[in-house]
Amino acid sequence: MSADHPPEPTLEAPLAAVVGAGPAGLMAAERLAARGFNVTVYDRMPSPARKFLLAGRGGLNLTHSEPLERLLERYGPARSTLEPAIRVFSSEWLIDWCQGLGIETFVGTSGRVFPKALKASPLLRAWLRRLETQGVRFGLRRRWTGWTPDGALVFEGPDGPETARPAATVLALxxxxxxxxxxxxxxxxxxxxxxxxxxxLRPANCGFLVPWSEALAGRFAGEPLKRAALSFEGVTVRGEAMITADGIEGGLIYALSARLRDAIARSGTARPTLDLRPDLSPDQLAAKLAAPRGTRSLSTHLRKAAGLSPVAVALLREAGPPPAEAEALARRIKALPLTFTAPKGIERAISTAGGVALPELDGAFMLRGRPGVFLAGEMLDWEAPTGGYLLQACFATGAAAGDGAADWLARICGDRPYLT
Incomplete structure (x- = not known):
C-alpha cells in the first residue's frame, strides 16, 4: 500500500470506523487494529495525511523533549482533559513508536524532536505499511455528512451517498x-x-494584520526580522518573524497568537511591543547610540552602532520620527509599539482553536449521549503553541480514543472480535 493509492474497501459495515486520516485518526486505527478489530478509515481526500505531509516540509516537529510537567503546561485550560492521554502516550512513547517504524529521531538545540530525515513522507510510508499488515482498510474520497436517524454514518462518496454501520466510531476530522x-x-x-x-473555530498559531505604510509594505514584504522579542500582557518571547504586505507572521508571533487574538476579540486591536535588540540592556544600547555618528545618516548609525537590520530601522521609523536623545531612542528600540487589527484568516493558520467542547467527552474520549462515538485530535477545543505540542496532542488523543473504542468494542462484542 502507498500513501497515494491505498486499497478501497468493500462497503460492508466495518466493526470500527475512523473518520479522518490525519495523525490522530491513523493512530486510533492502529490502536484498534492492534486489538484485533476490523477497521476502515474514511477521509474526503484522495490520500491520507495531506496536512501531515505539509508539516513535514518544515522538518516535521513531532514533539518536545522538555520535562512532562512543563510540556503539559503548554495546553493551558485543556490540560486536565489532555493530561491522562499525554501521560500515557508521552513524548518518550512517541519517540519509541517512531523507532518501531524504523524512523530515527533527534533532539534539536531548542529541545524539539524531529525525524532524522527531516520530512514526513518516510514516516507516513512506514506507518501505512504497518496499517496494511494489520488489515486496516481505507475508504477515500468520502466526506462524512452526519448520521441517519437510526445512527448509521453517512458519507458523500465518489458515486453518491453511502452509509456504514460500525459498532464504534472515532471522529478525527x-x-x-x-x-x-x-x-x-x-x-x-x-x-x-x-x-x-x-x-x-478560530485561527491559532497565526499571523496578524498590521496597517503598515505603503513604503514599508512595498519595500520589506517578505523580509525576515531576526533576533527580536515580542511582549504582550506581561509575557515576552524571543524568535523570528516575517513582514508581509498586510501584516506580520512567524514563530515570534505564533507564540503569543492566542493572547493577541483574544485581545482583539475583546477590544478591537492588540498593541504588543517589539524589542529589536533583546540581547542588549537599555543602558548598553543607549551607550552604543551615544557614540558620535559624524556624517553618517541616522539609518546608517542605527545599523552600525545599534546593529539594527534595514527592516528593523524601517519598523522603528514606522512608529514616528525616532527620538534624537540616545536614552529615549534606546527605549523606543527596546519597546517599539505595534498595532494588530485582526488575525489572518483561519485557512492559512497553522492550527485551529475551538471545536467540540471538552465537557462533551468522558474520560475515554467518548461523546456523552452518543455511545460508541469517540473524538480525537484538533477537532477538540484545545490549542497549543508550535514546538511539537500540536502533533503530540494529536497522536496522544488519537491513541487514547482508539483504546477507548477498543475497550468499548470488547465490552459489547465479548469474544467476537471480528464482524462477519
Whole structure:
C-alpha cells in the first residue's frame, strides 16, 4: 500500500470506523487494529495525511523533549482533559513508536524532536505499511455528512451517498486550517445538528494584520526580522518573524497568537511591543547610540552602532520620527509599539482553536449521549503553541480514543472480535 493509492474497501459495515486520516485518526486505527478489530478509515481526500505531509516540509516537529510537567503546561485550560492521554502516550512513547517504524529521531538545540530525515513522507510510508499488515482498510474520497436517524454514518462518496454501520466510531476530522488539505471544519454542521456543544473555530498559531505604510509594505514584504522579542500582557518571547504586505507572521508571533487574538476579540486591536535588540540592556544600547555618528545618516548609525537590520530601522521609523536623545531612542528600540487589527484568516493558520467542547467527552474520549462515538485530535477545543505540542496532542488523543473504542468494542462484542 502507498500513501497515494491505498486499497478501497468493500462497503460492508466495518466493526470500527475512523473518520479522518490525519495523525490522530491513523493512530486510533492502529490502536484498534492492534486489538484485533476490523477497521476502515474514511477521509474526503484522495490520500491520507495531506496536512501531515505539509508539516513535514518544515522538518516535521513531532514533539518536545522538555520535562512532562512543563510540556503539559503548554495546553493551558485543556490540560486536565489532555493530561491522562499525554501521560500515557508521552513524548518518550512517541519517540519509541517512531523507532518501531524504523524512523530515527533527534533532539534539536531548542529541545524539539524531529525525524532524522527531516520530512514526513518516510514516516507516513512506514506507518501505512504497518496499517496494511494489520488489515486496516481505507475508504477515500468520502466526506462524512452526519448520521441517519437510526445512527448509521453517512458519507458523500465518489458515486453518491453511502452509509456504514460500525459498532464504534472515532471522529478525527481536524480543525479548519489549510482546508485544501482536508480539514475544512464542515463537521461542525452535523455535530451541531446532533446537539453537541461547540466552541467557534478560530485561527491559532497565526499571523496578524498590521496597517503598515505603503513604503514599508512595498519595500520589506517578505523580509525576515531576526533576533527580536515580542511582549504582550506581561509575557515576552524571543524568535523570528516575517513582514508581509498586510501584516506580520512567524514563530515570534505564533507564540503569543492566542493572547493577541483574544485581545482583539475583546477590544478591537492588540498593541504588543517589539524589542529589536533583546540581547542588549537599555543602558548598553543607549551607550552604543551615544557614540558620535559624524556624517553618517541616522539609518546608517542605527545599523552600525545599534546593529539594527534595514527592516528593523524601517519598523522603528514606522512608529514616528525616532527620538534624537540616545536614552529615549534606546527605549523606543527596546519597546517599539505595534498595532494588530485582526488575525489572518483561519485557512492559512497553522492550527485551529475551538471545536467540540471538552465537557462533551468522558474520560475515554467518548461523546456523552452518543455511545460508541469517540473524538480525537484538533477537532477538540484545545490549542497549543508550535514546538511539537500540536502533533503530540494529536497522536496522544488519537491513541487514547482508539483504546477507548477498543475497550468499548470488547465490552459489547465479548469474544467476537471480528464482524462477519
Amino acid at each position: 481536524g480543525g479548519a486550517s489549510w482546508p485544501r488539505l482536508g480539514a475544512d471544519g464542515a463537521w461542525t454542521g452535523p455535530l451541531d445538528a446532533a446537539g453537541v456543544a461547540l466552541t467557534p
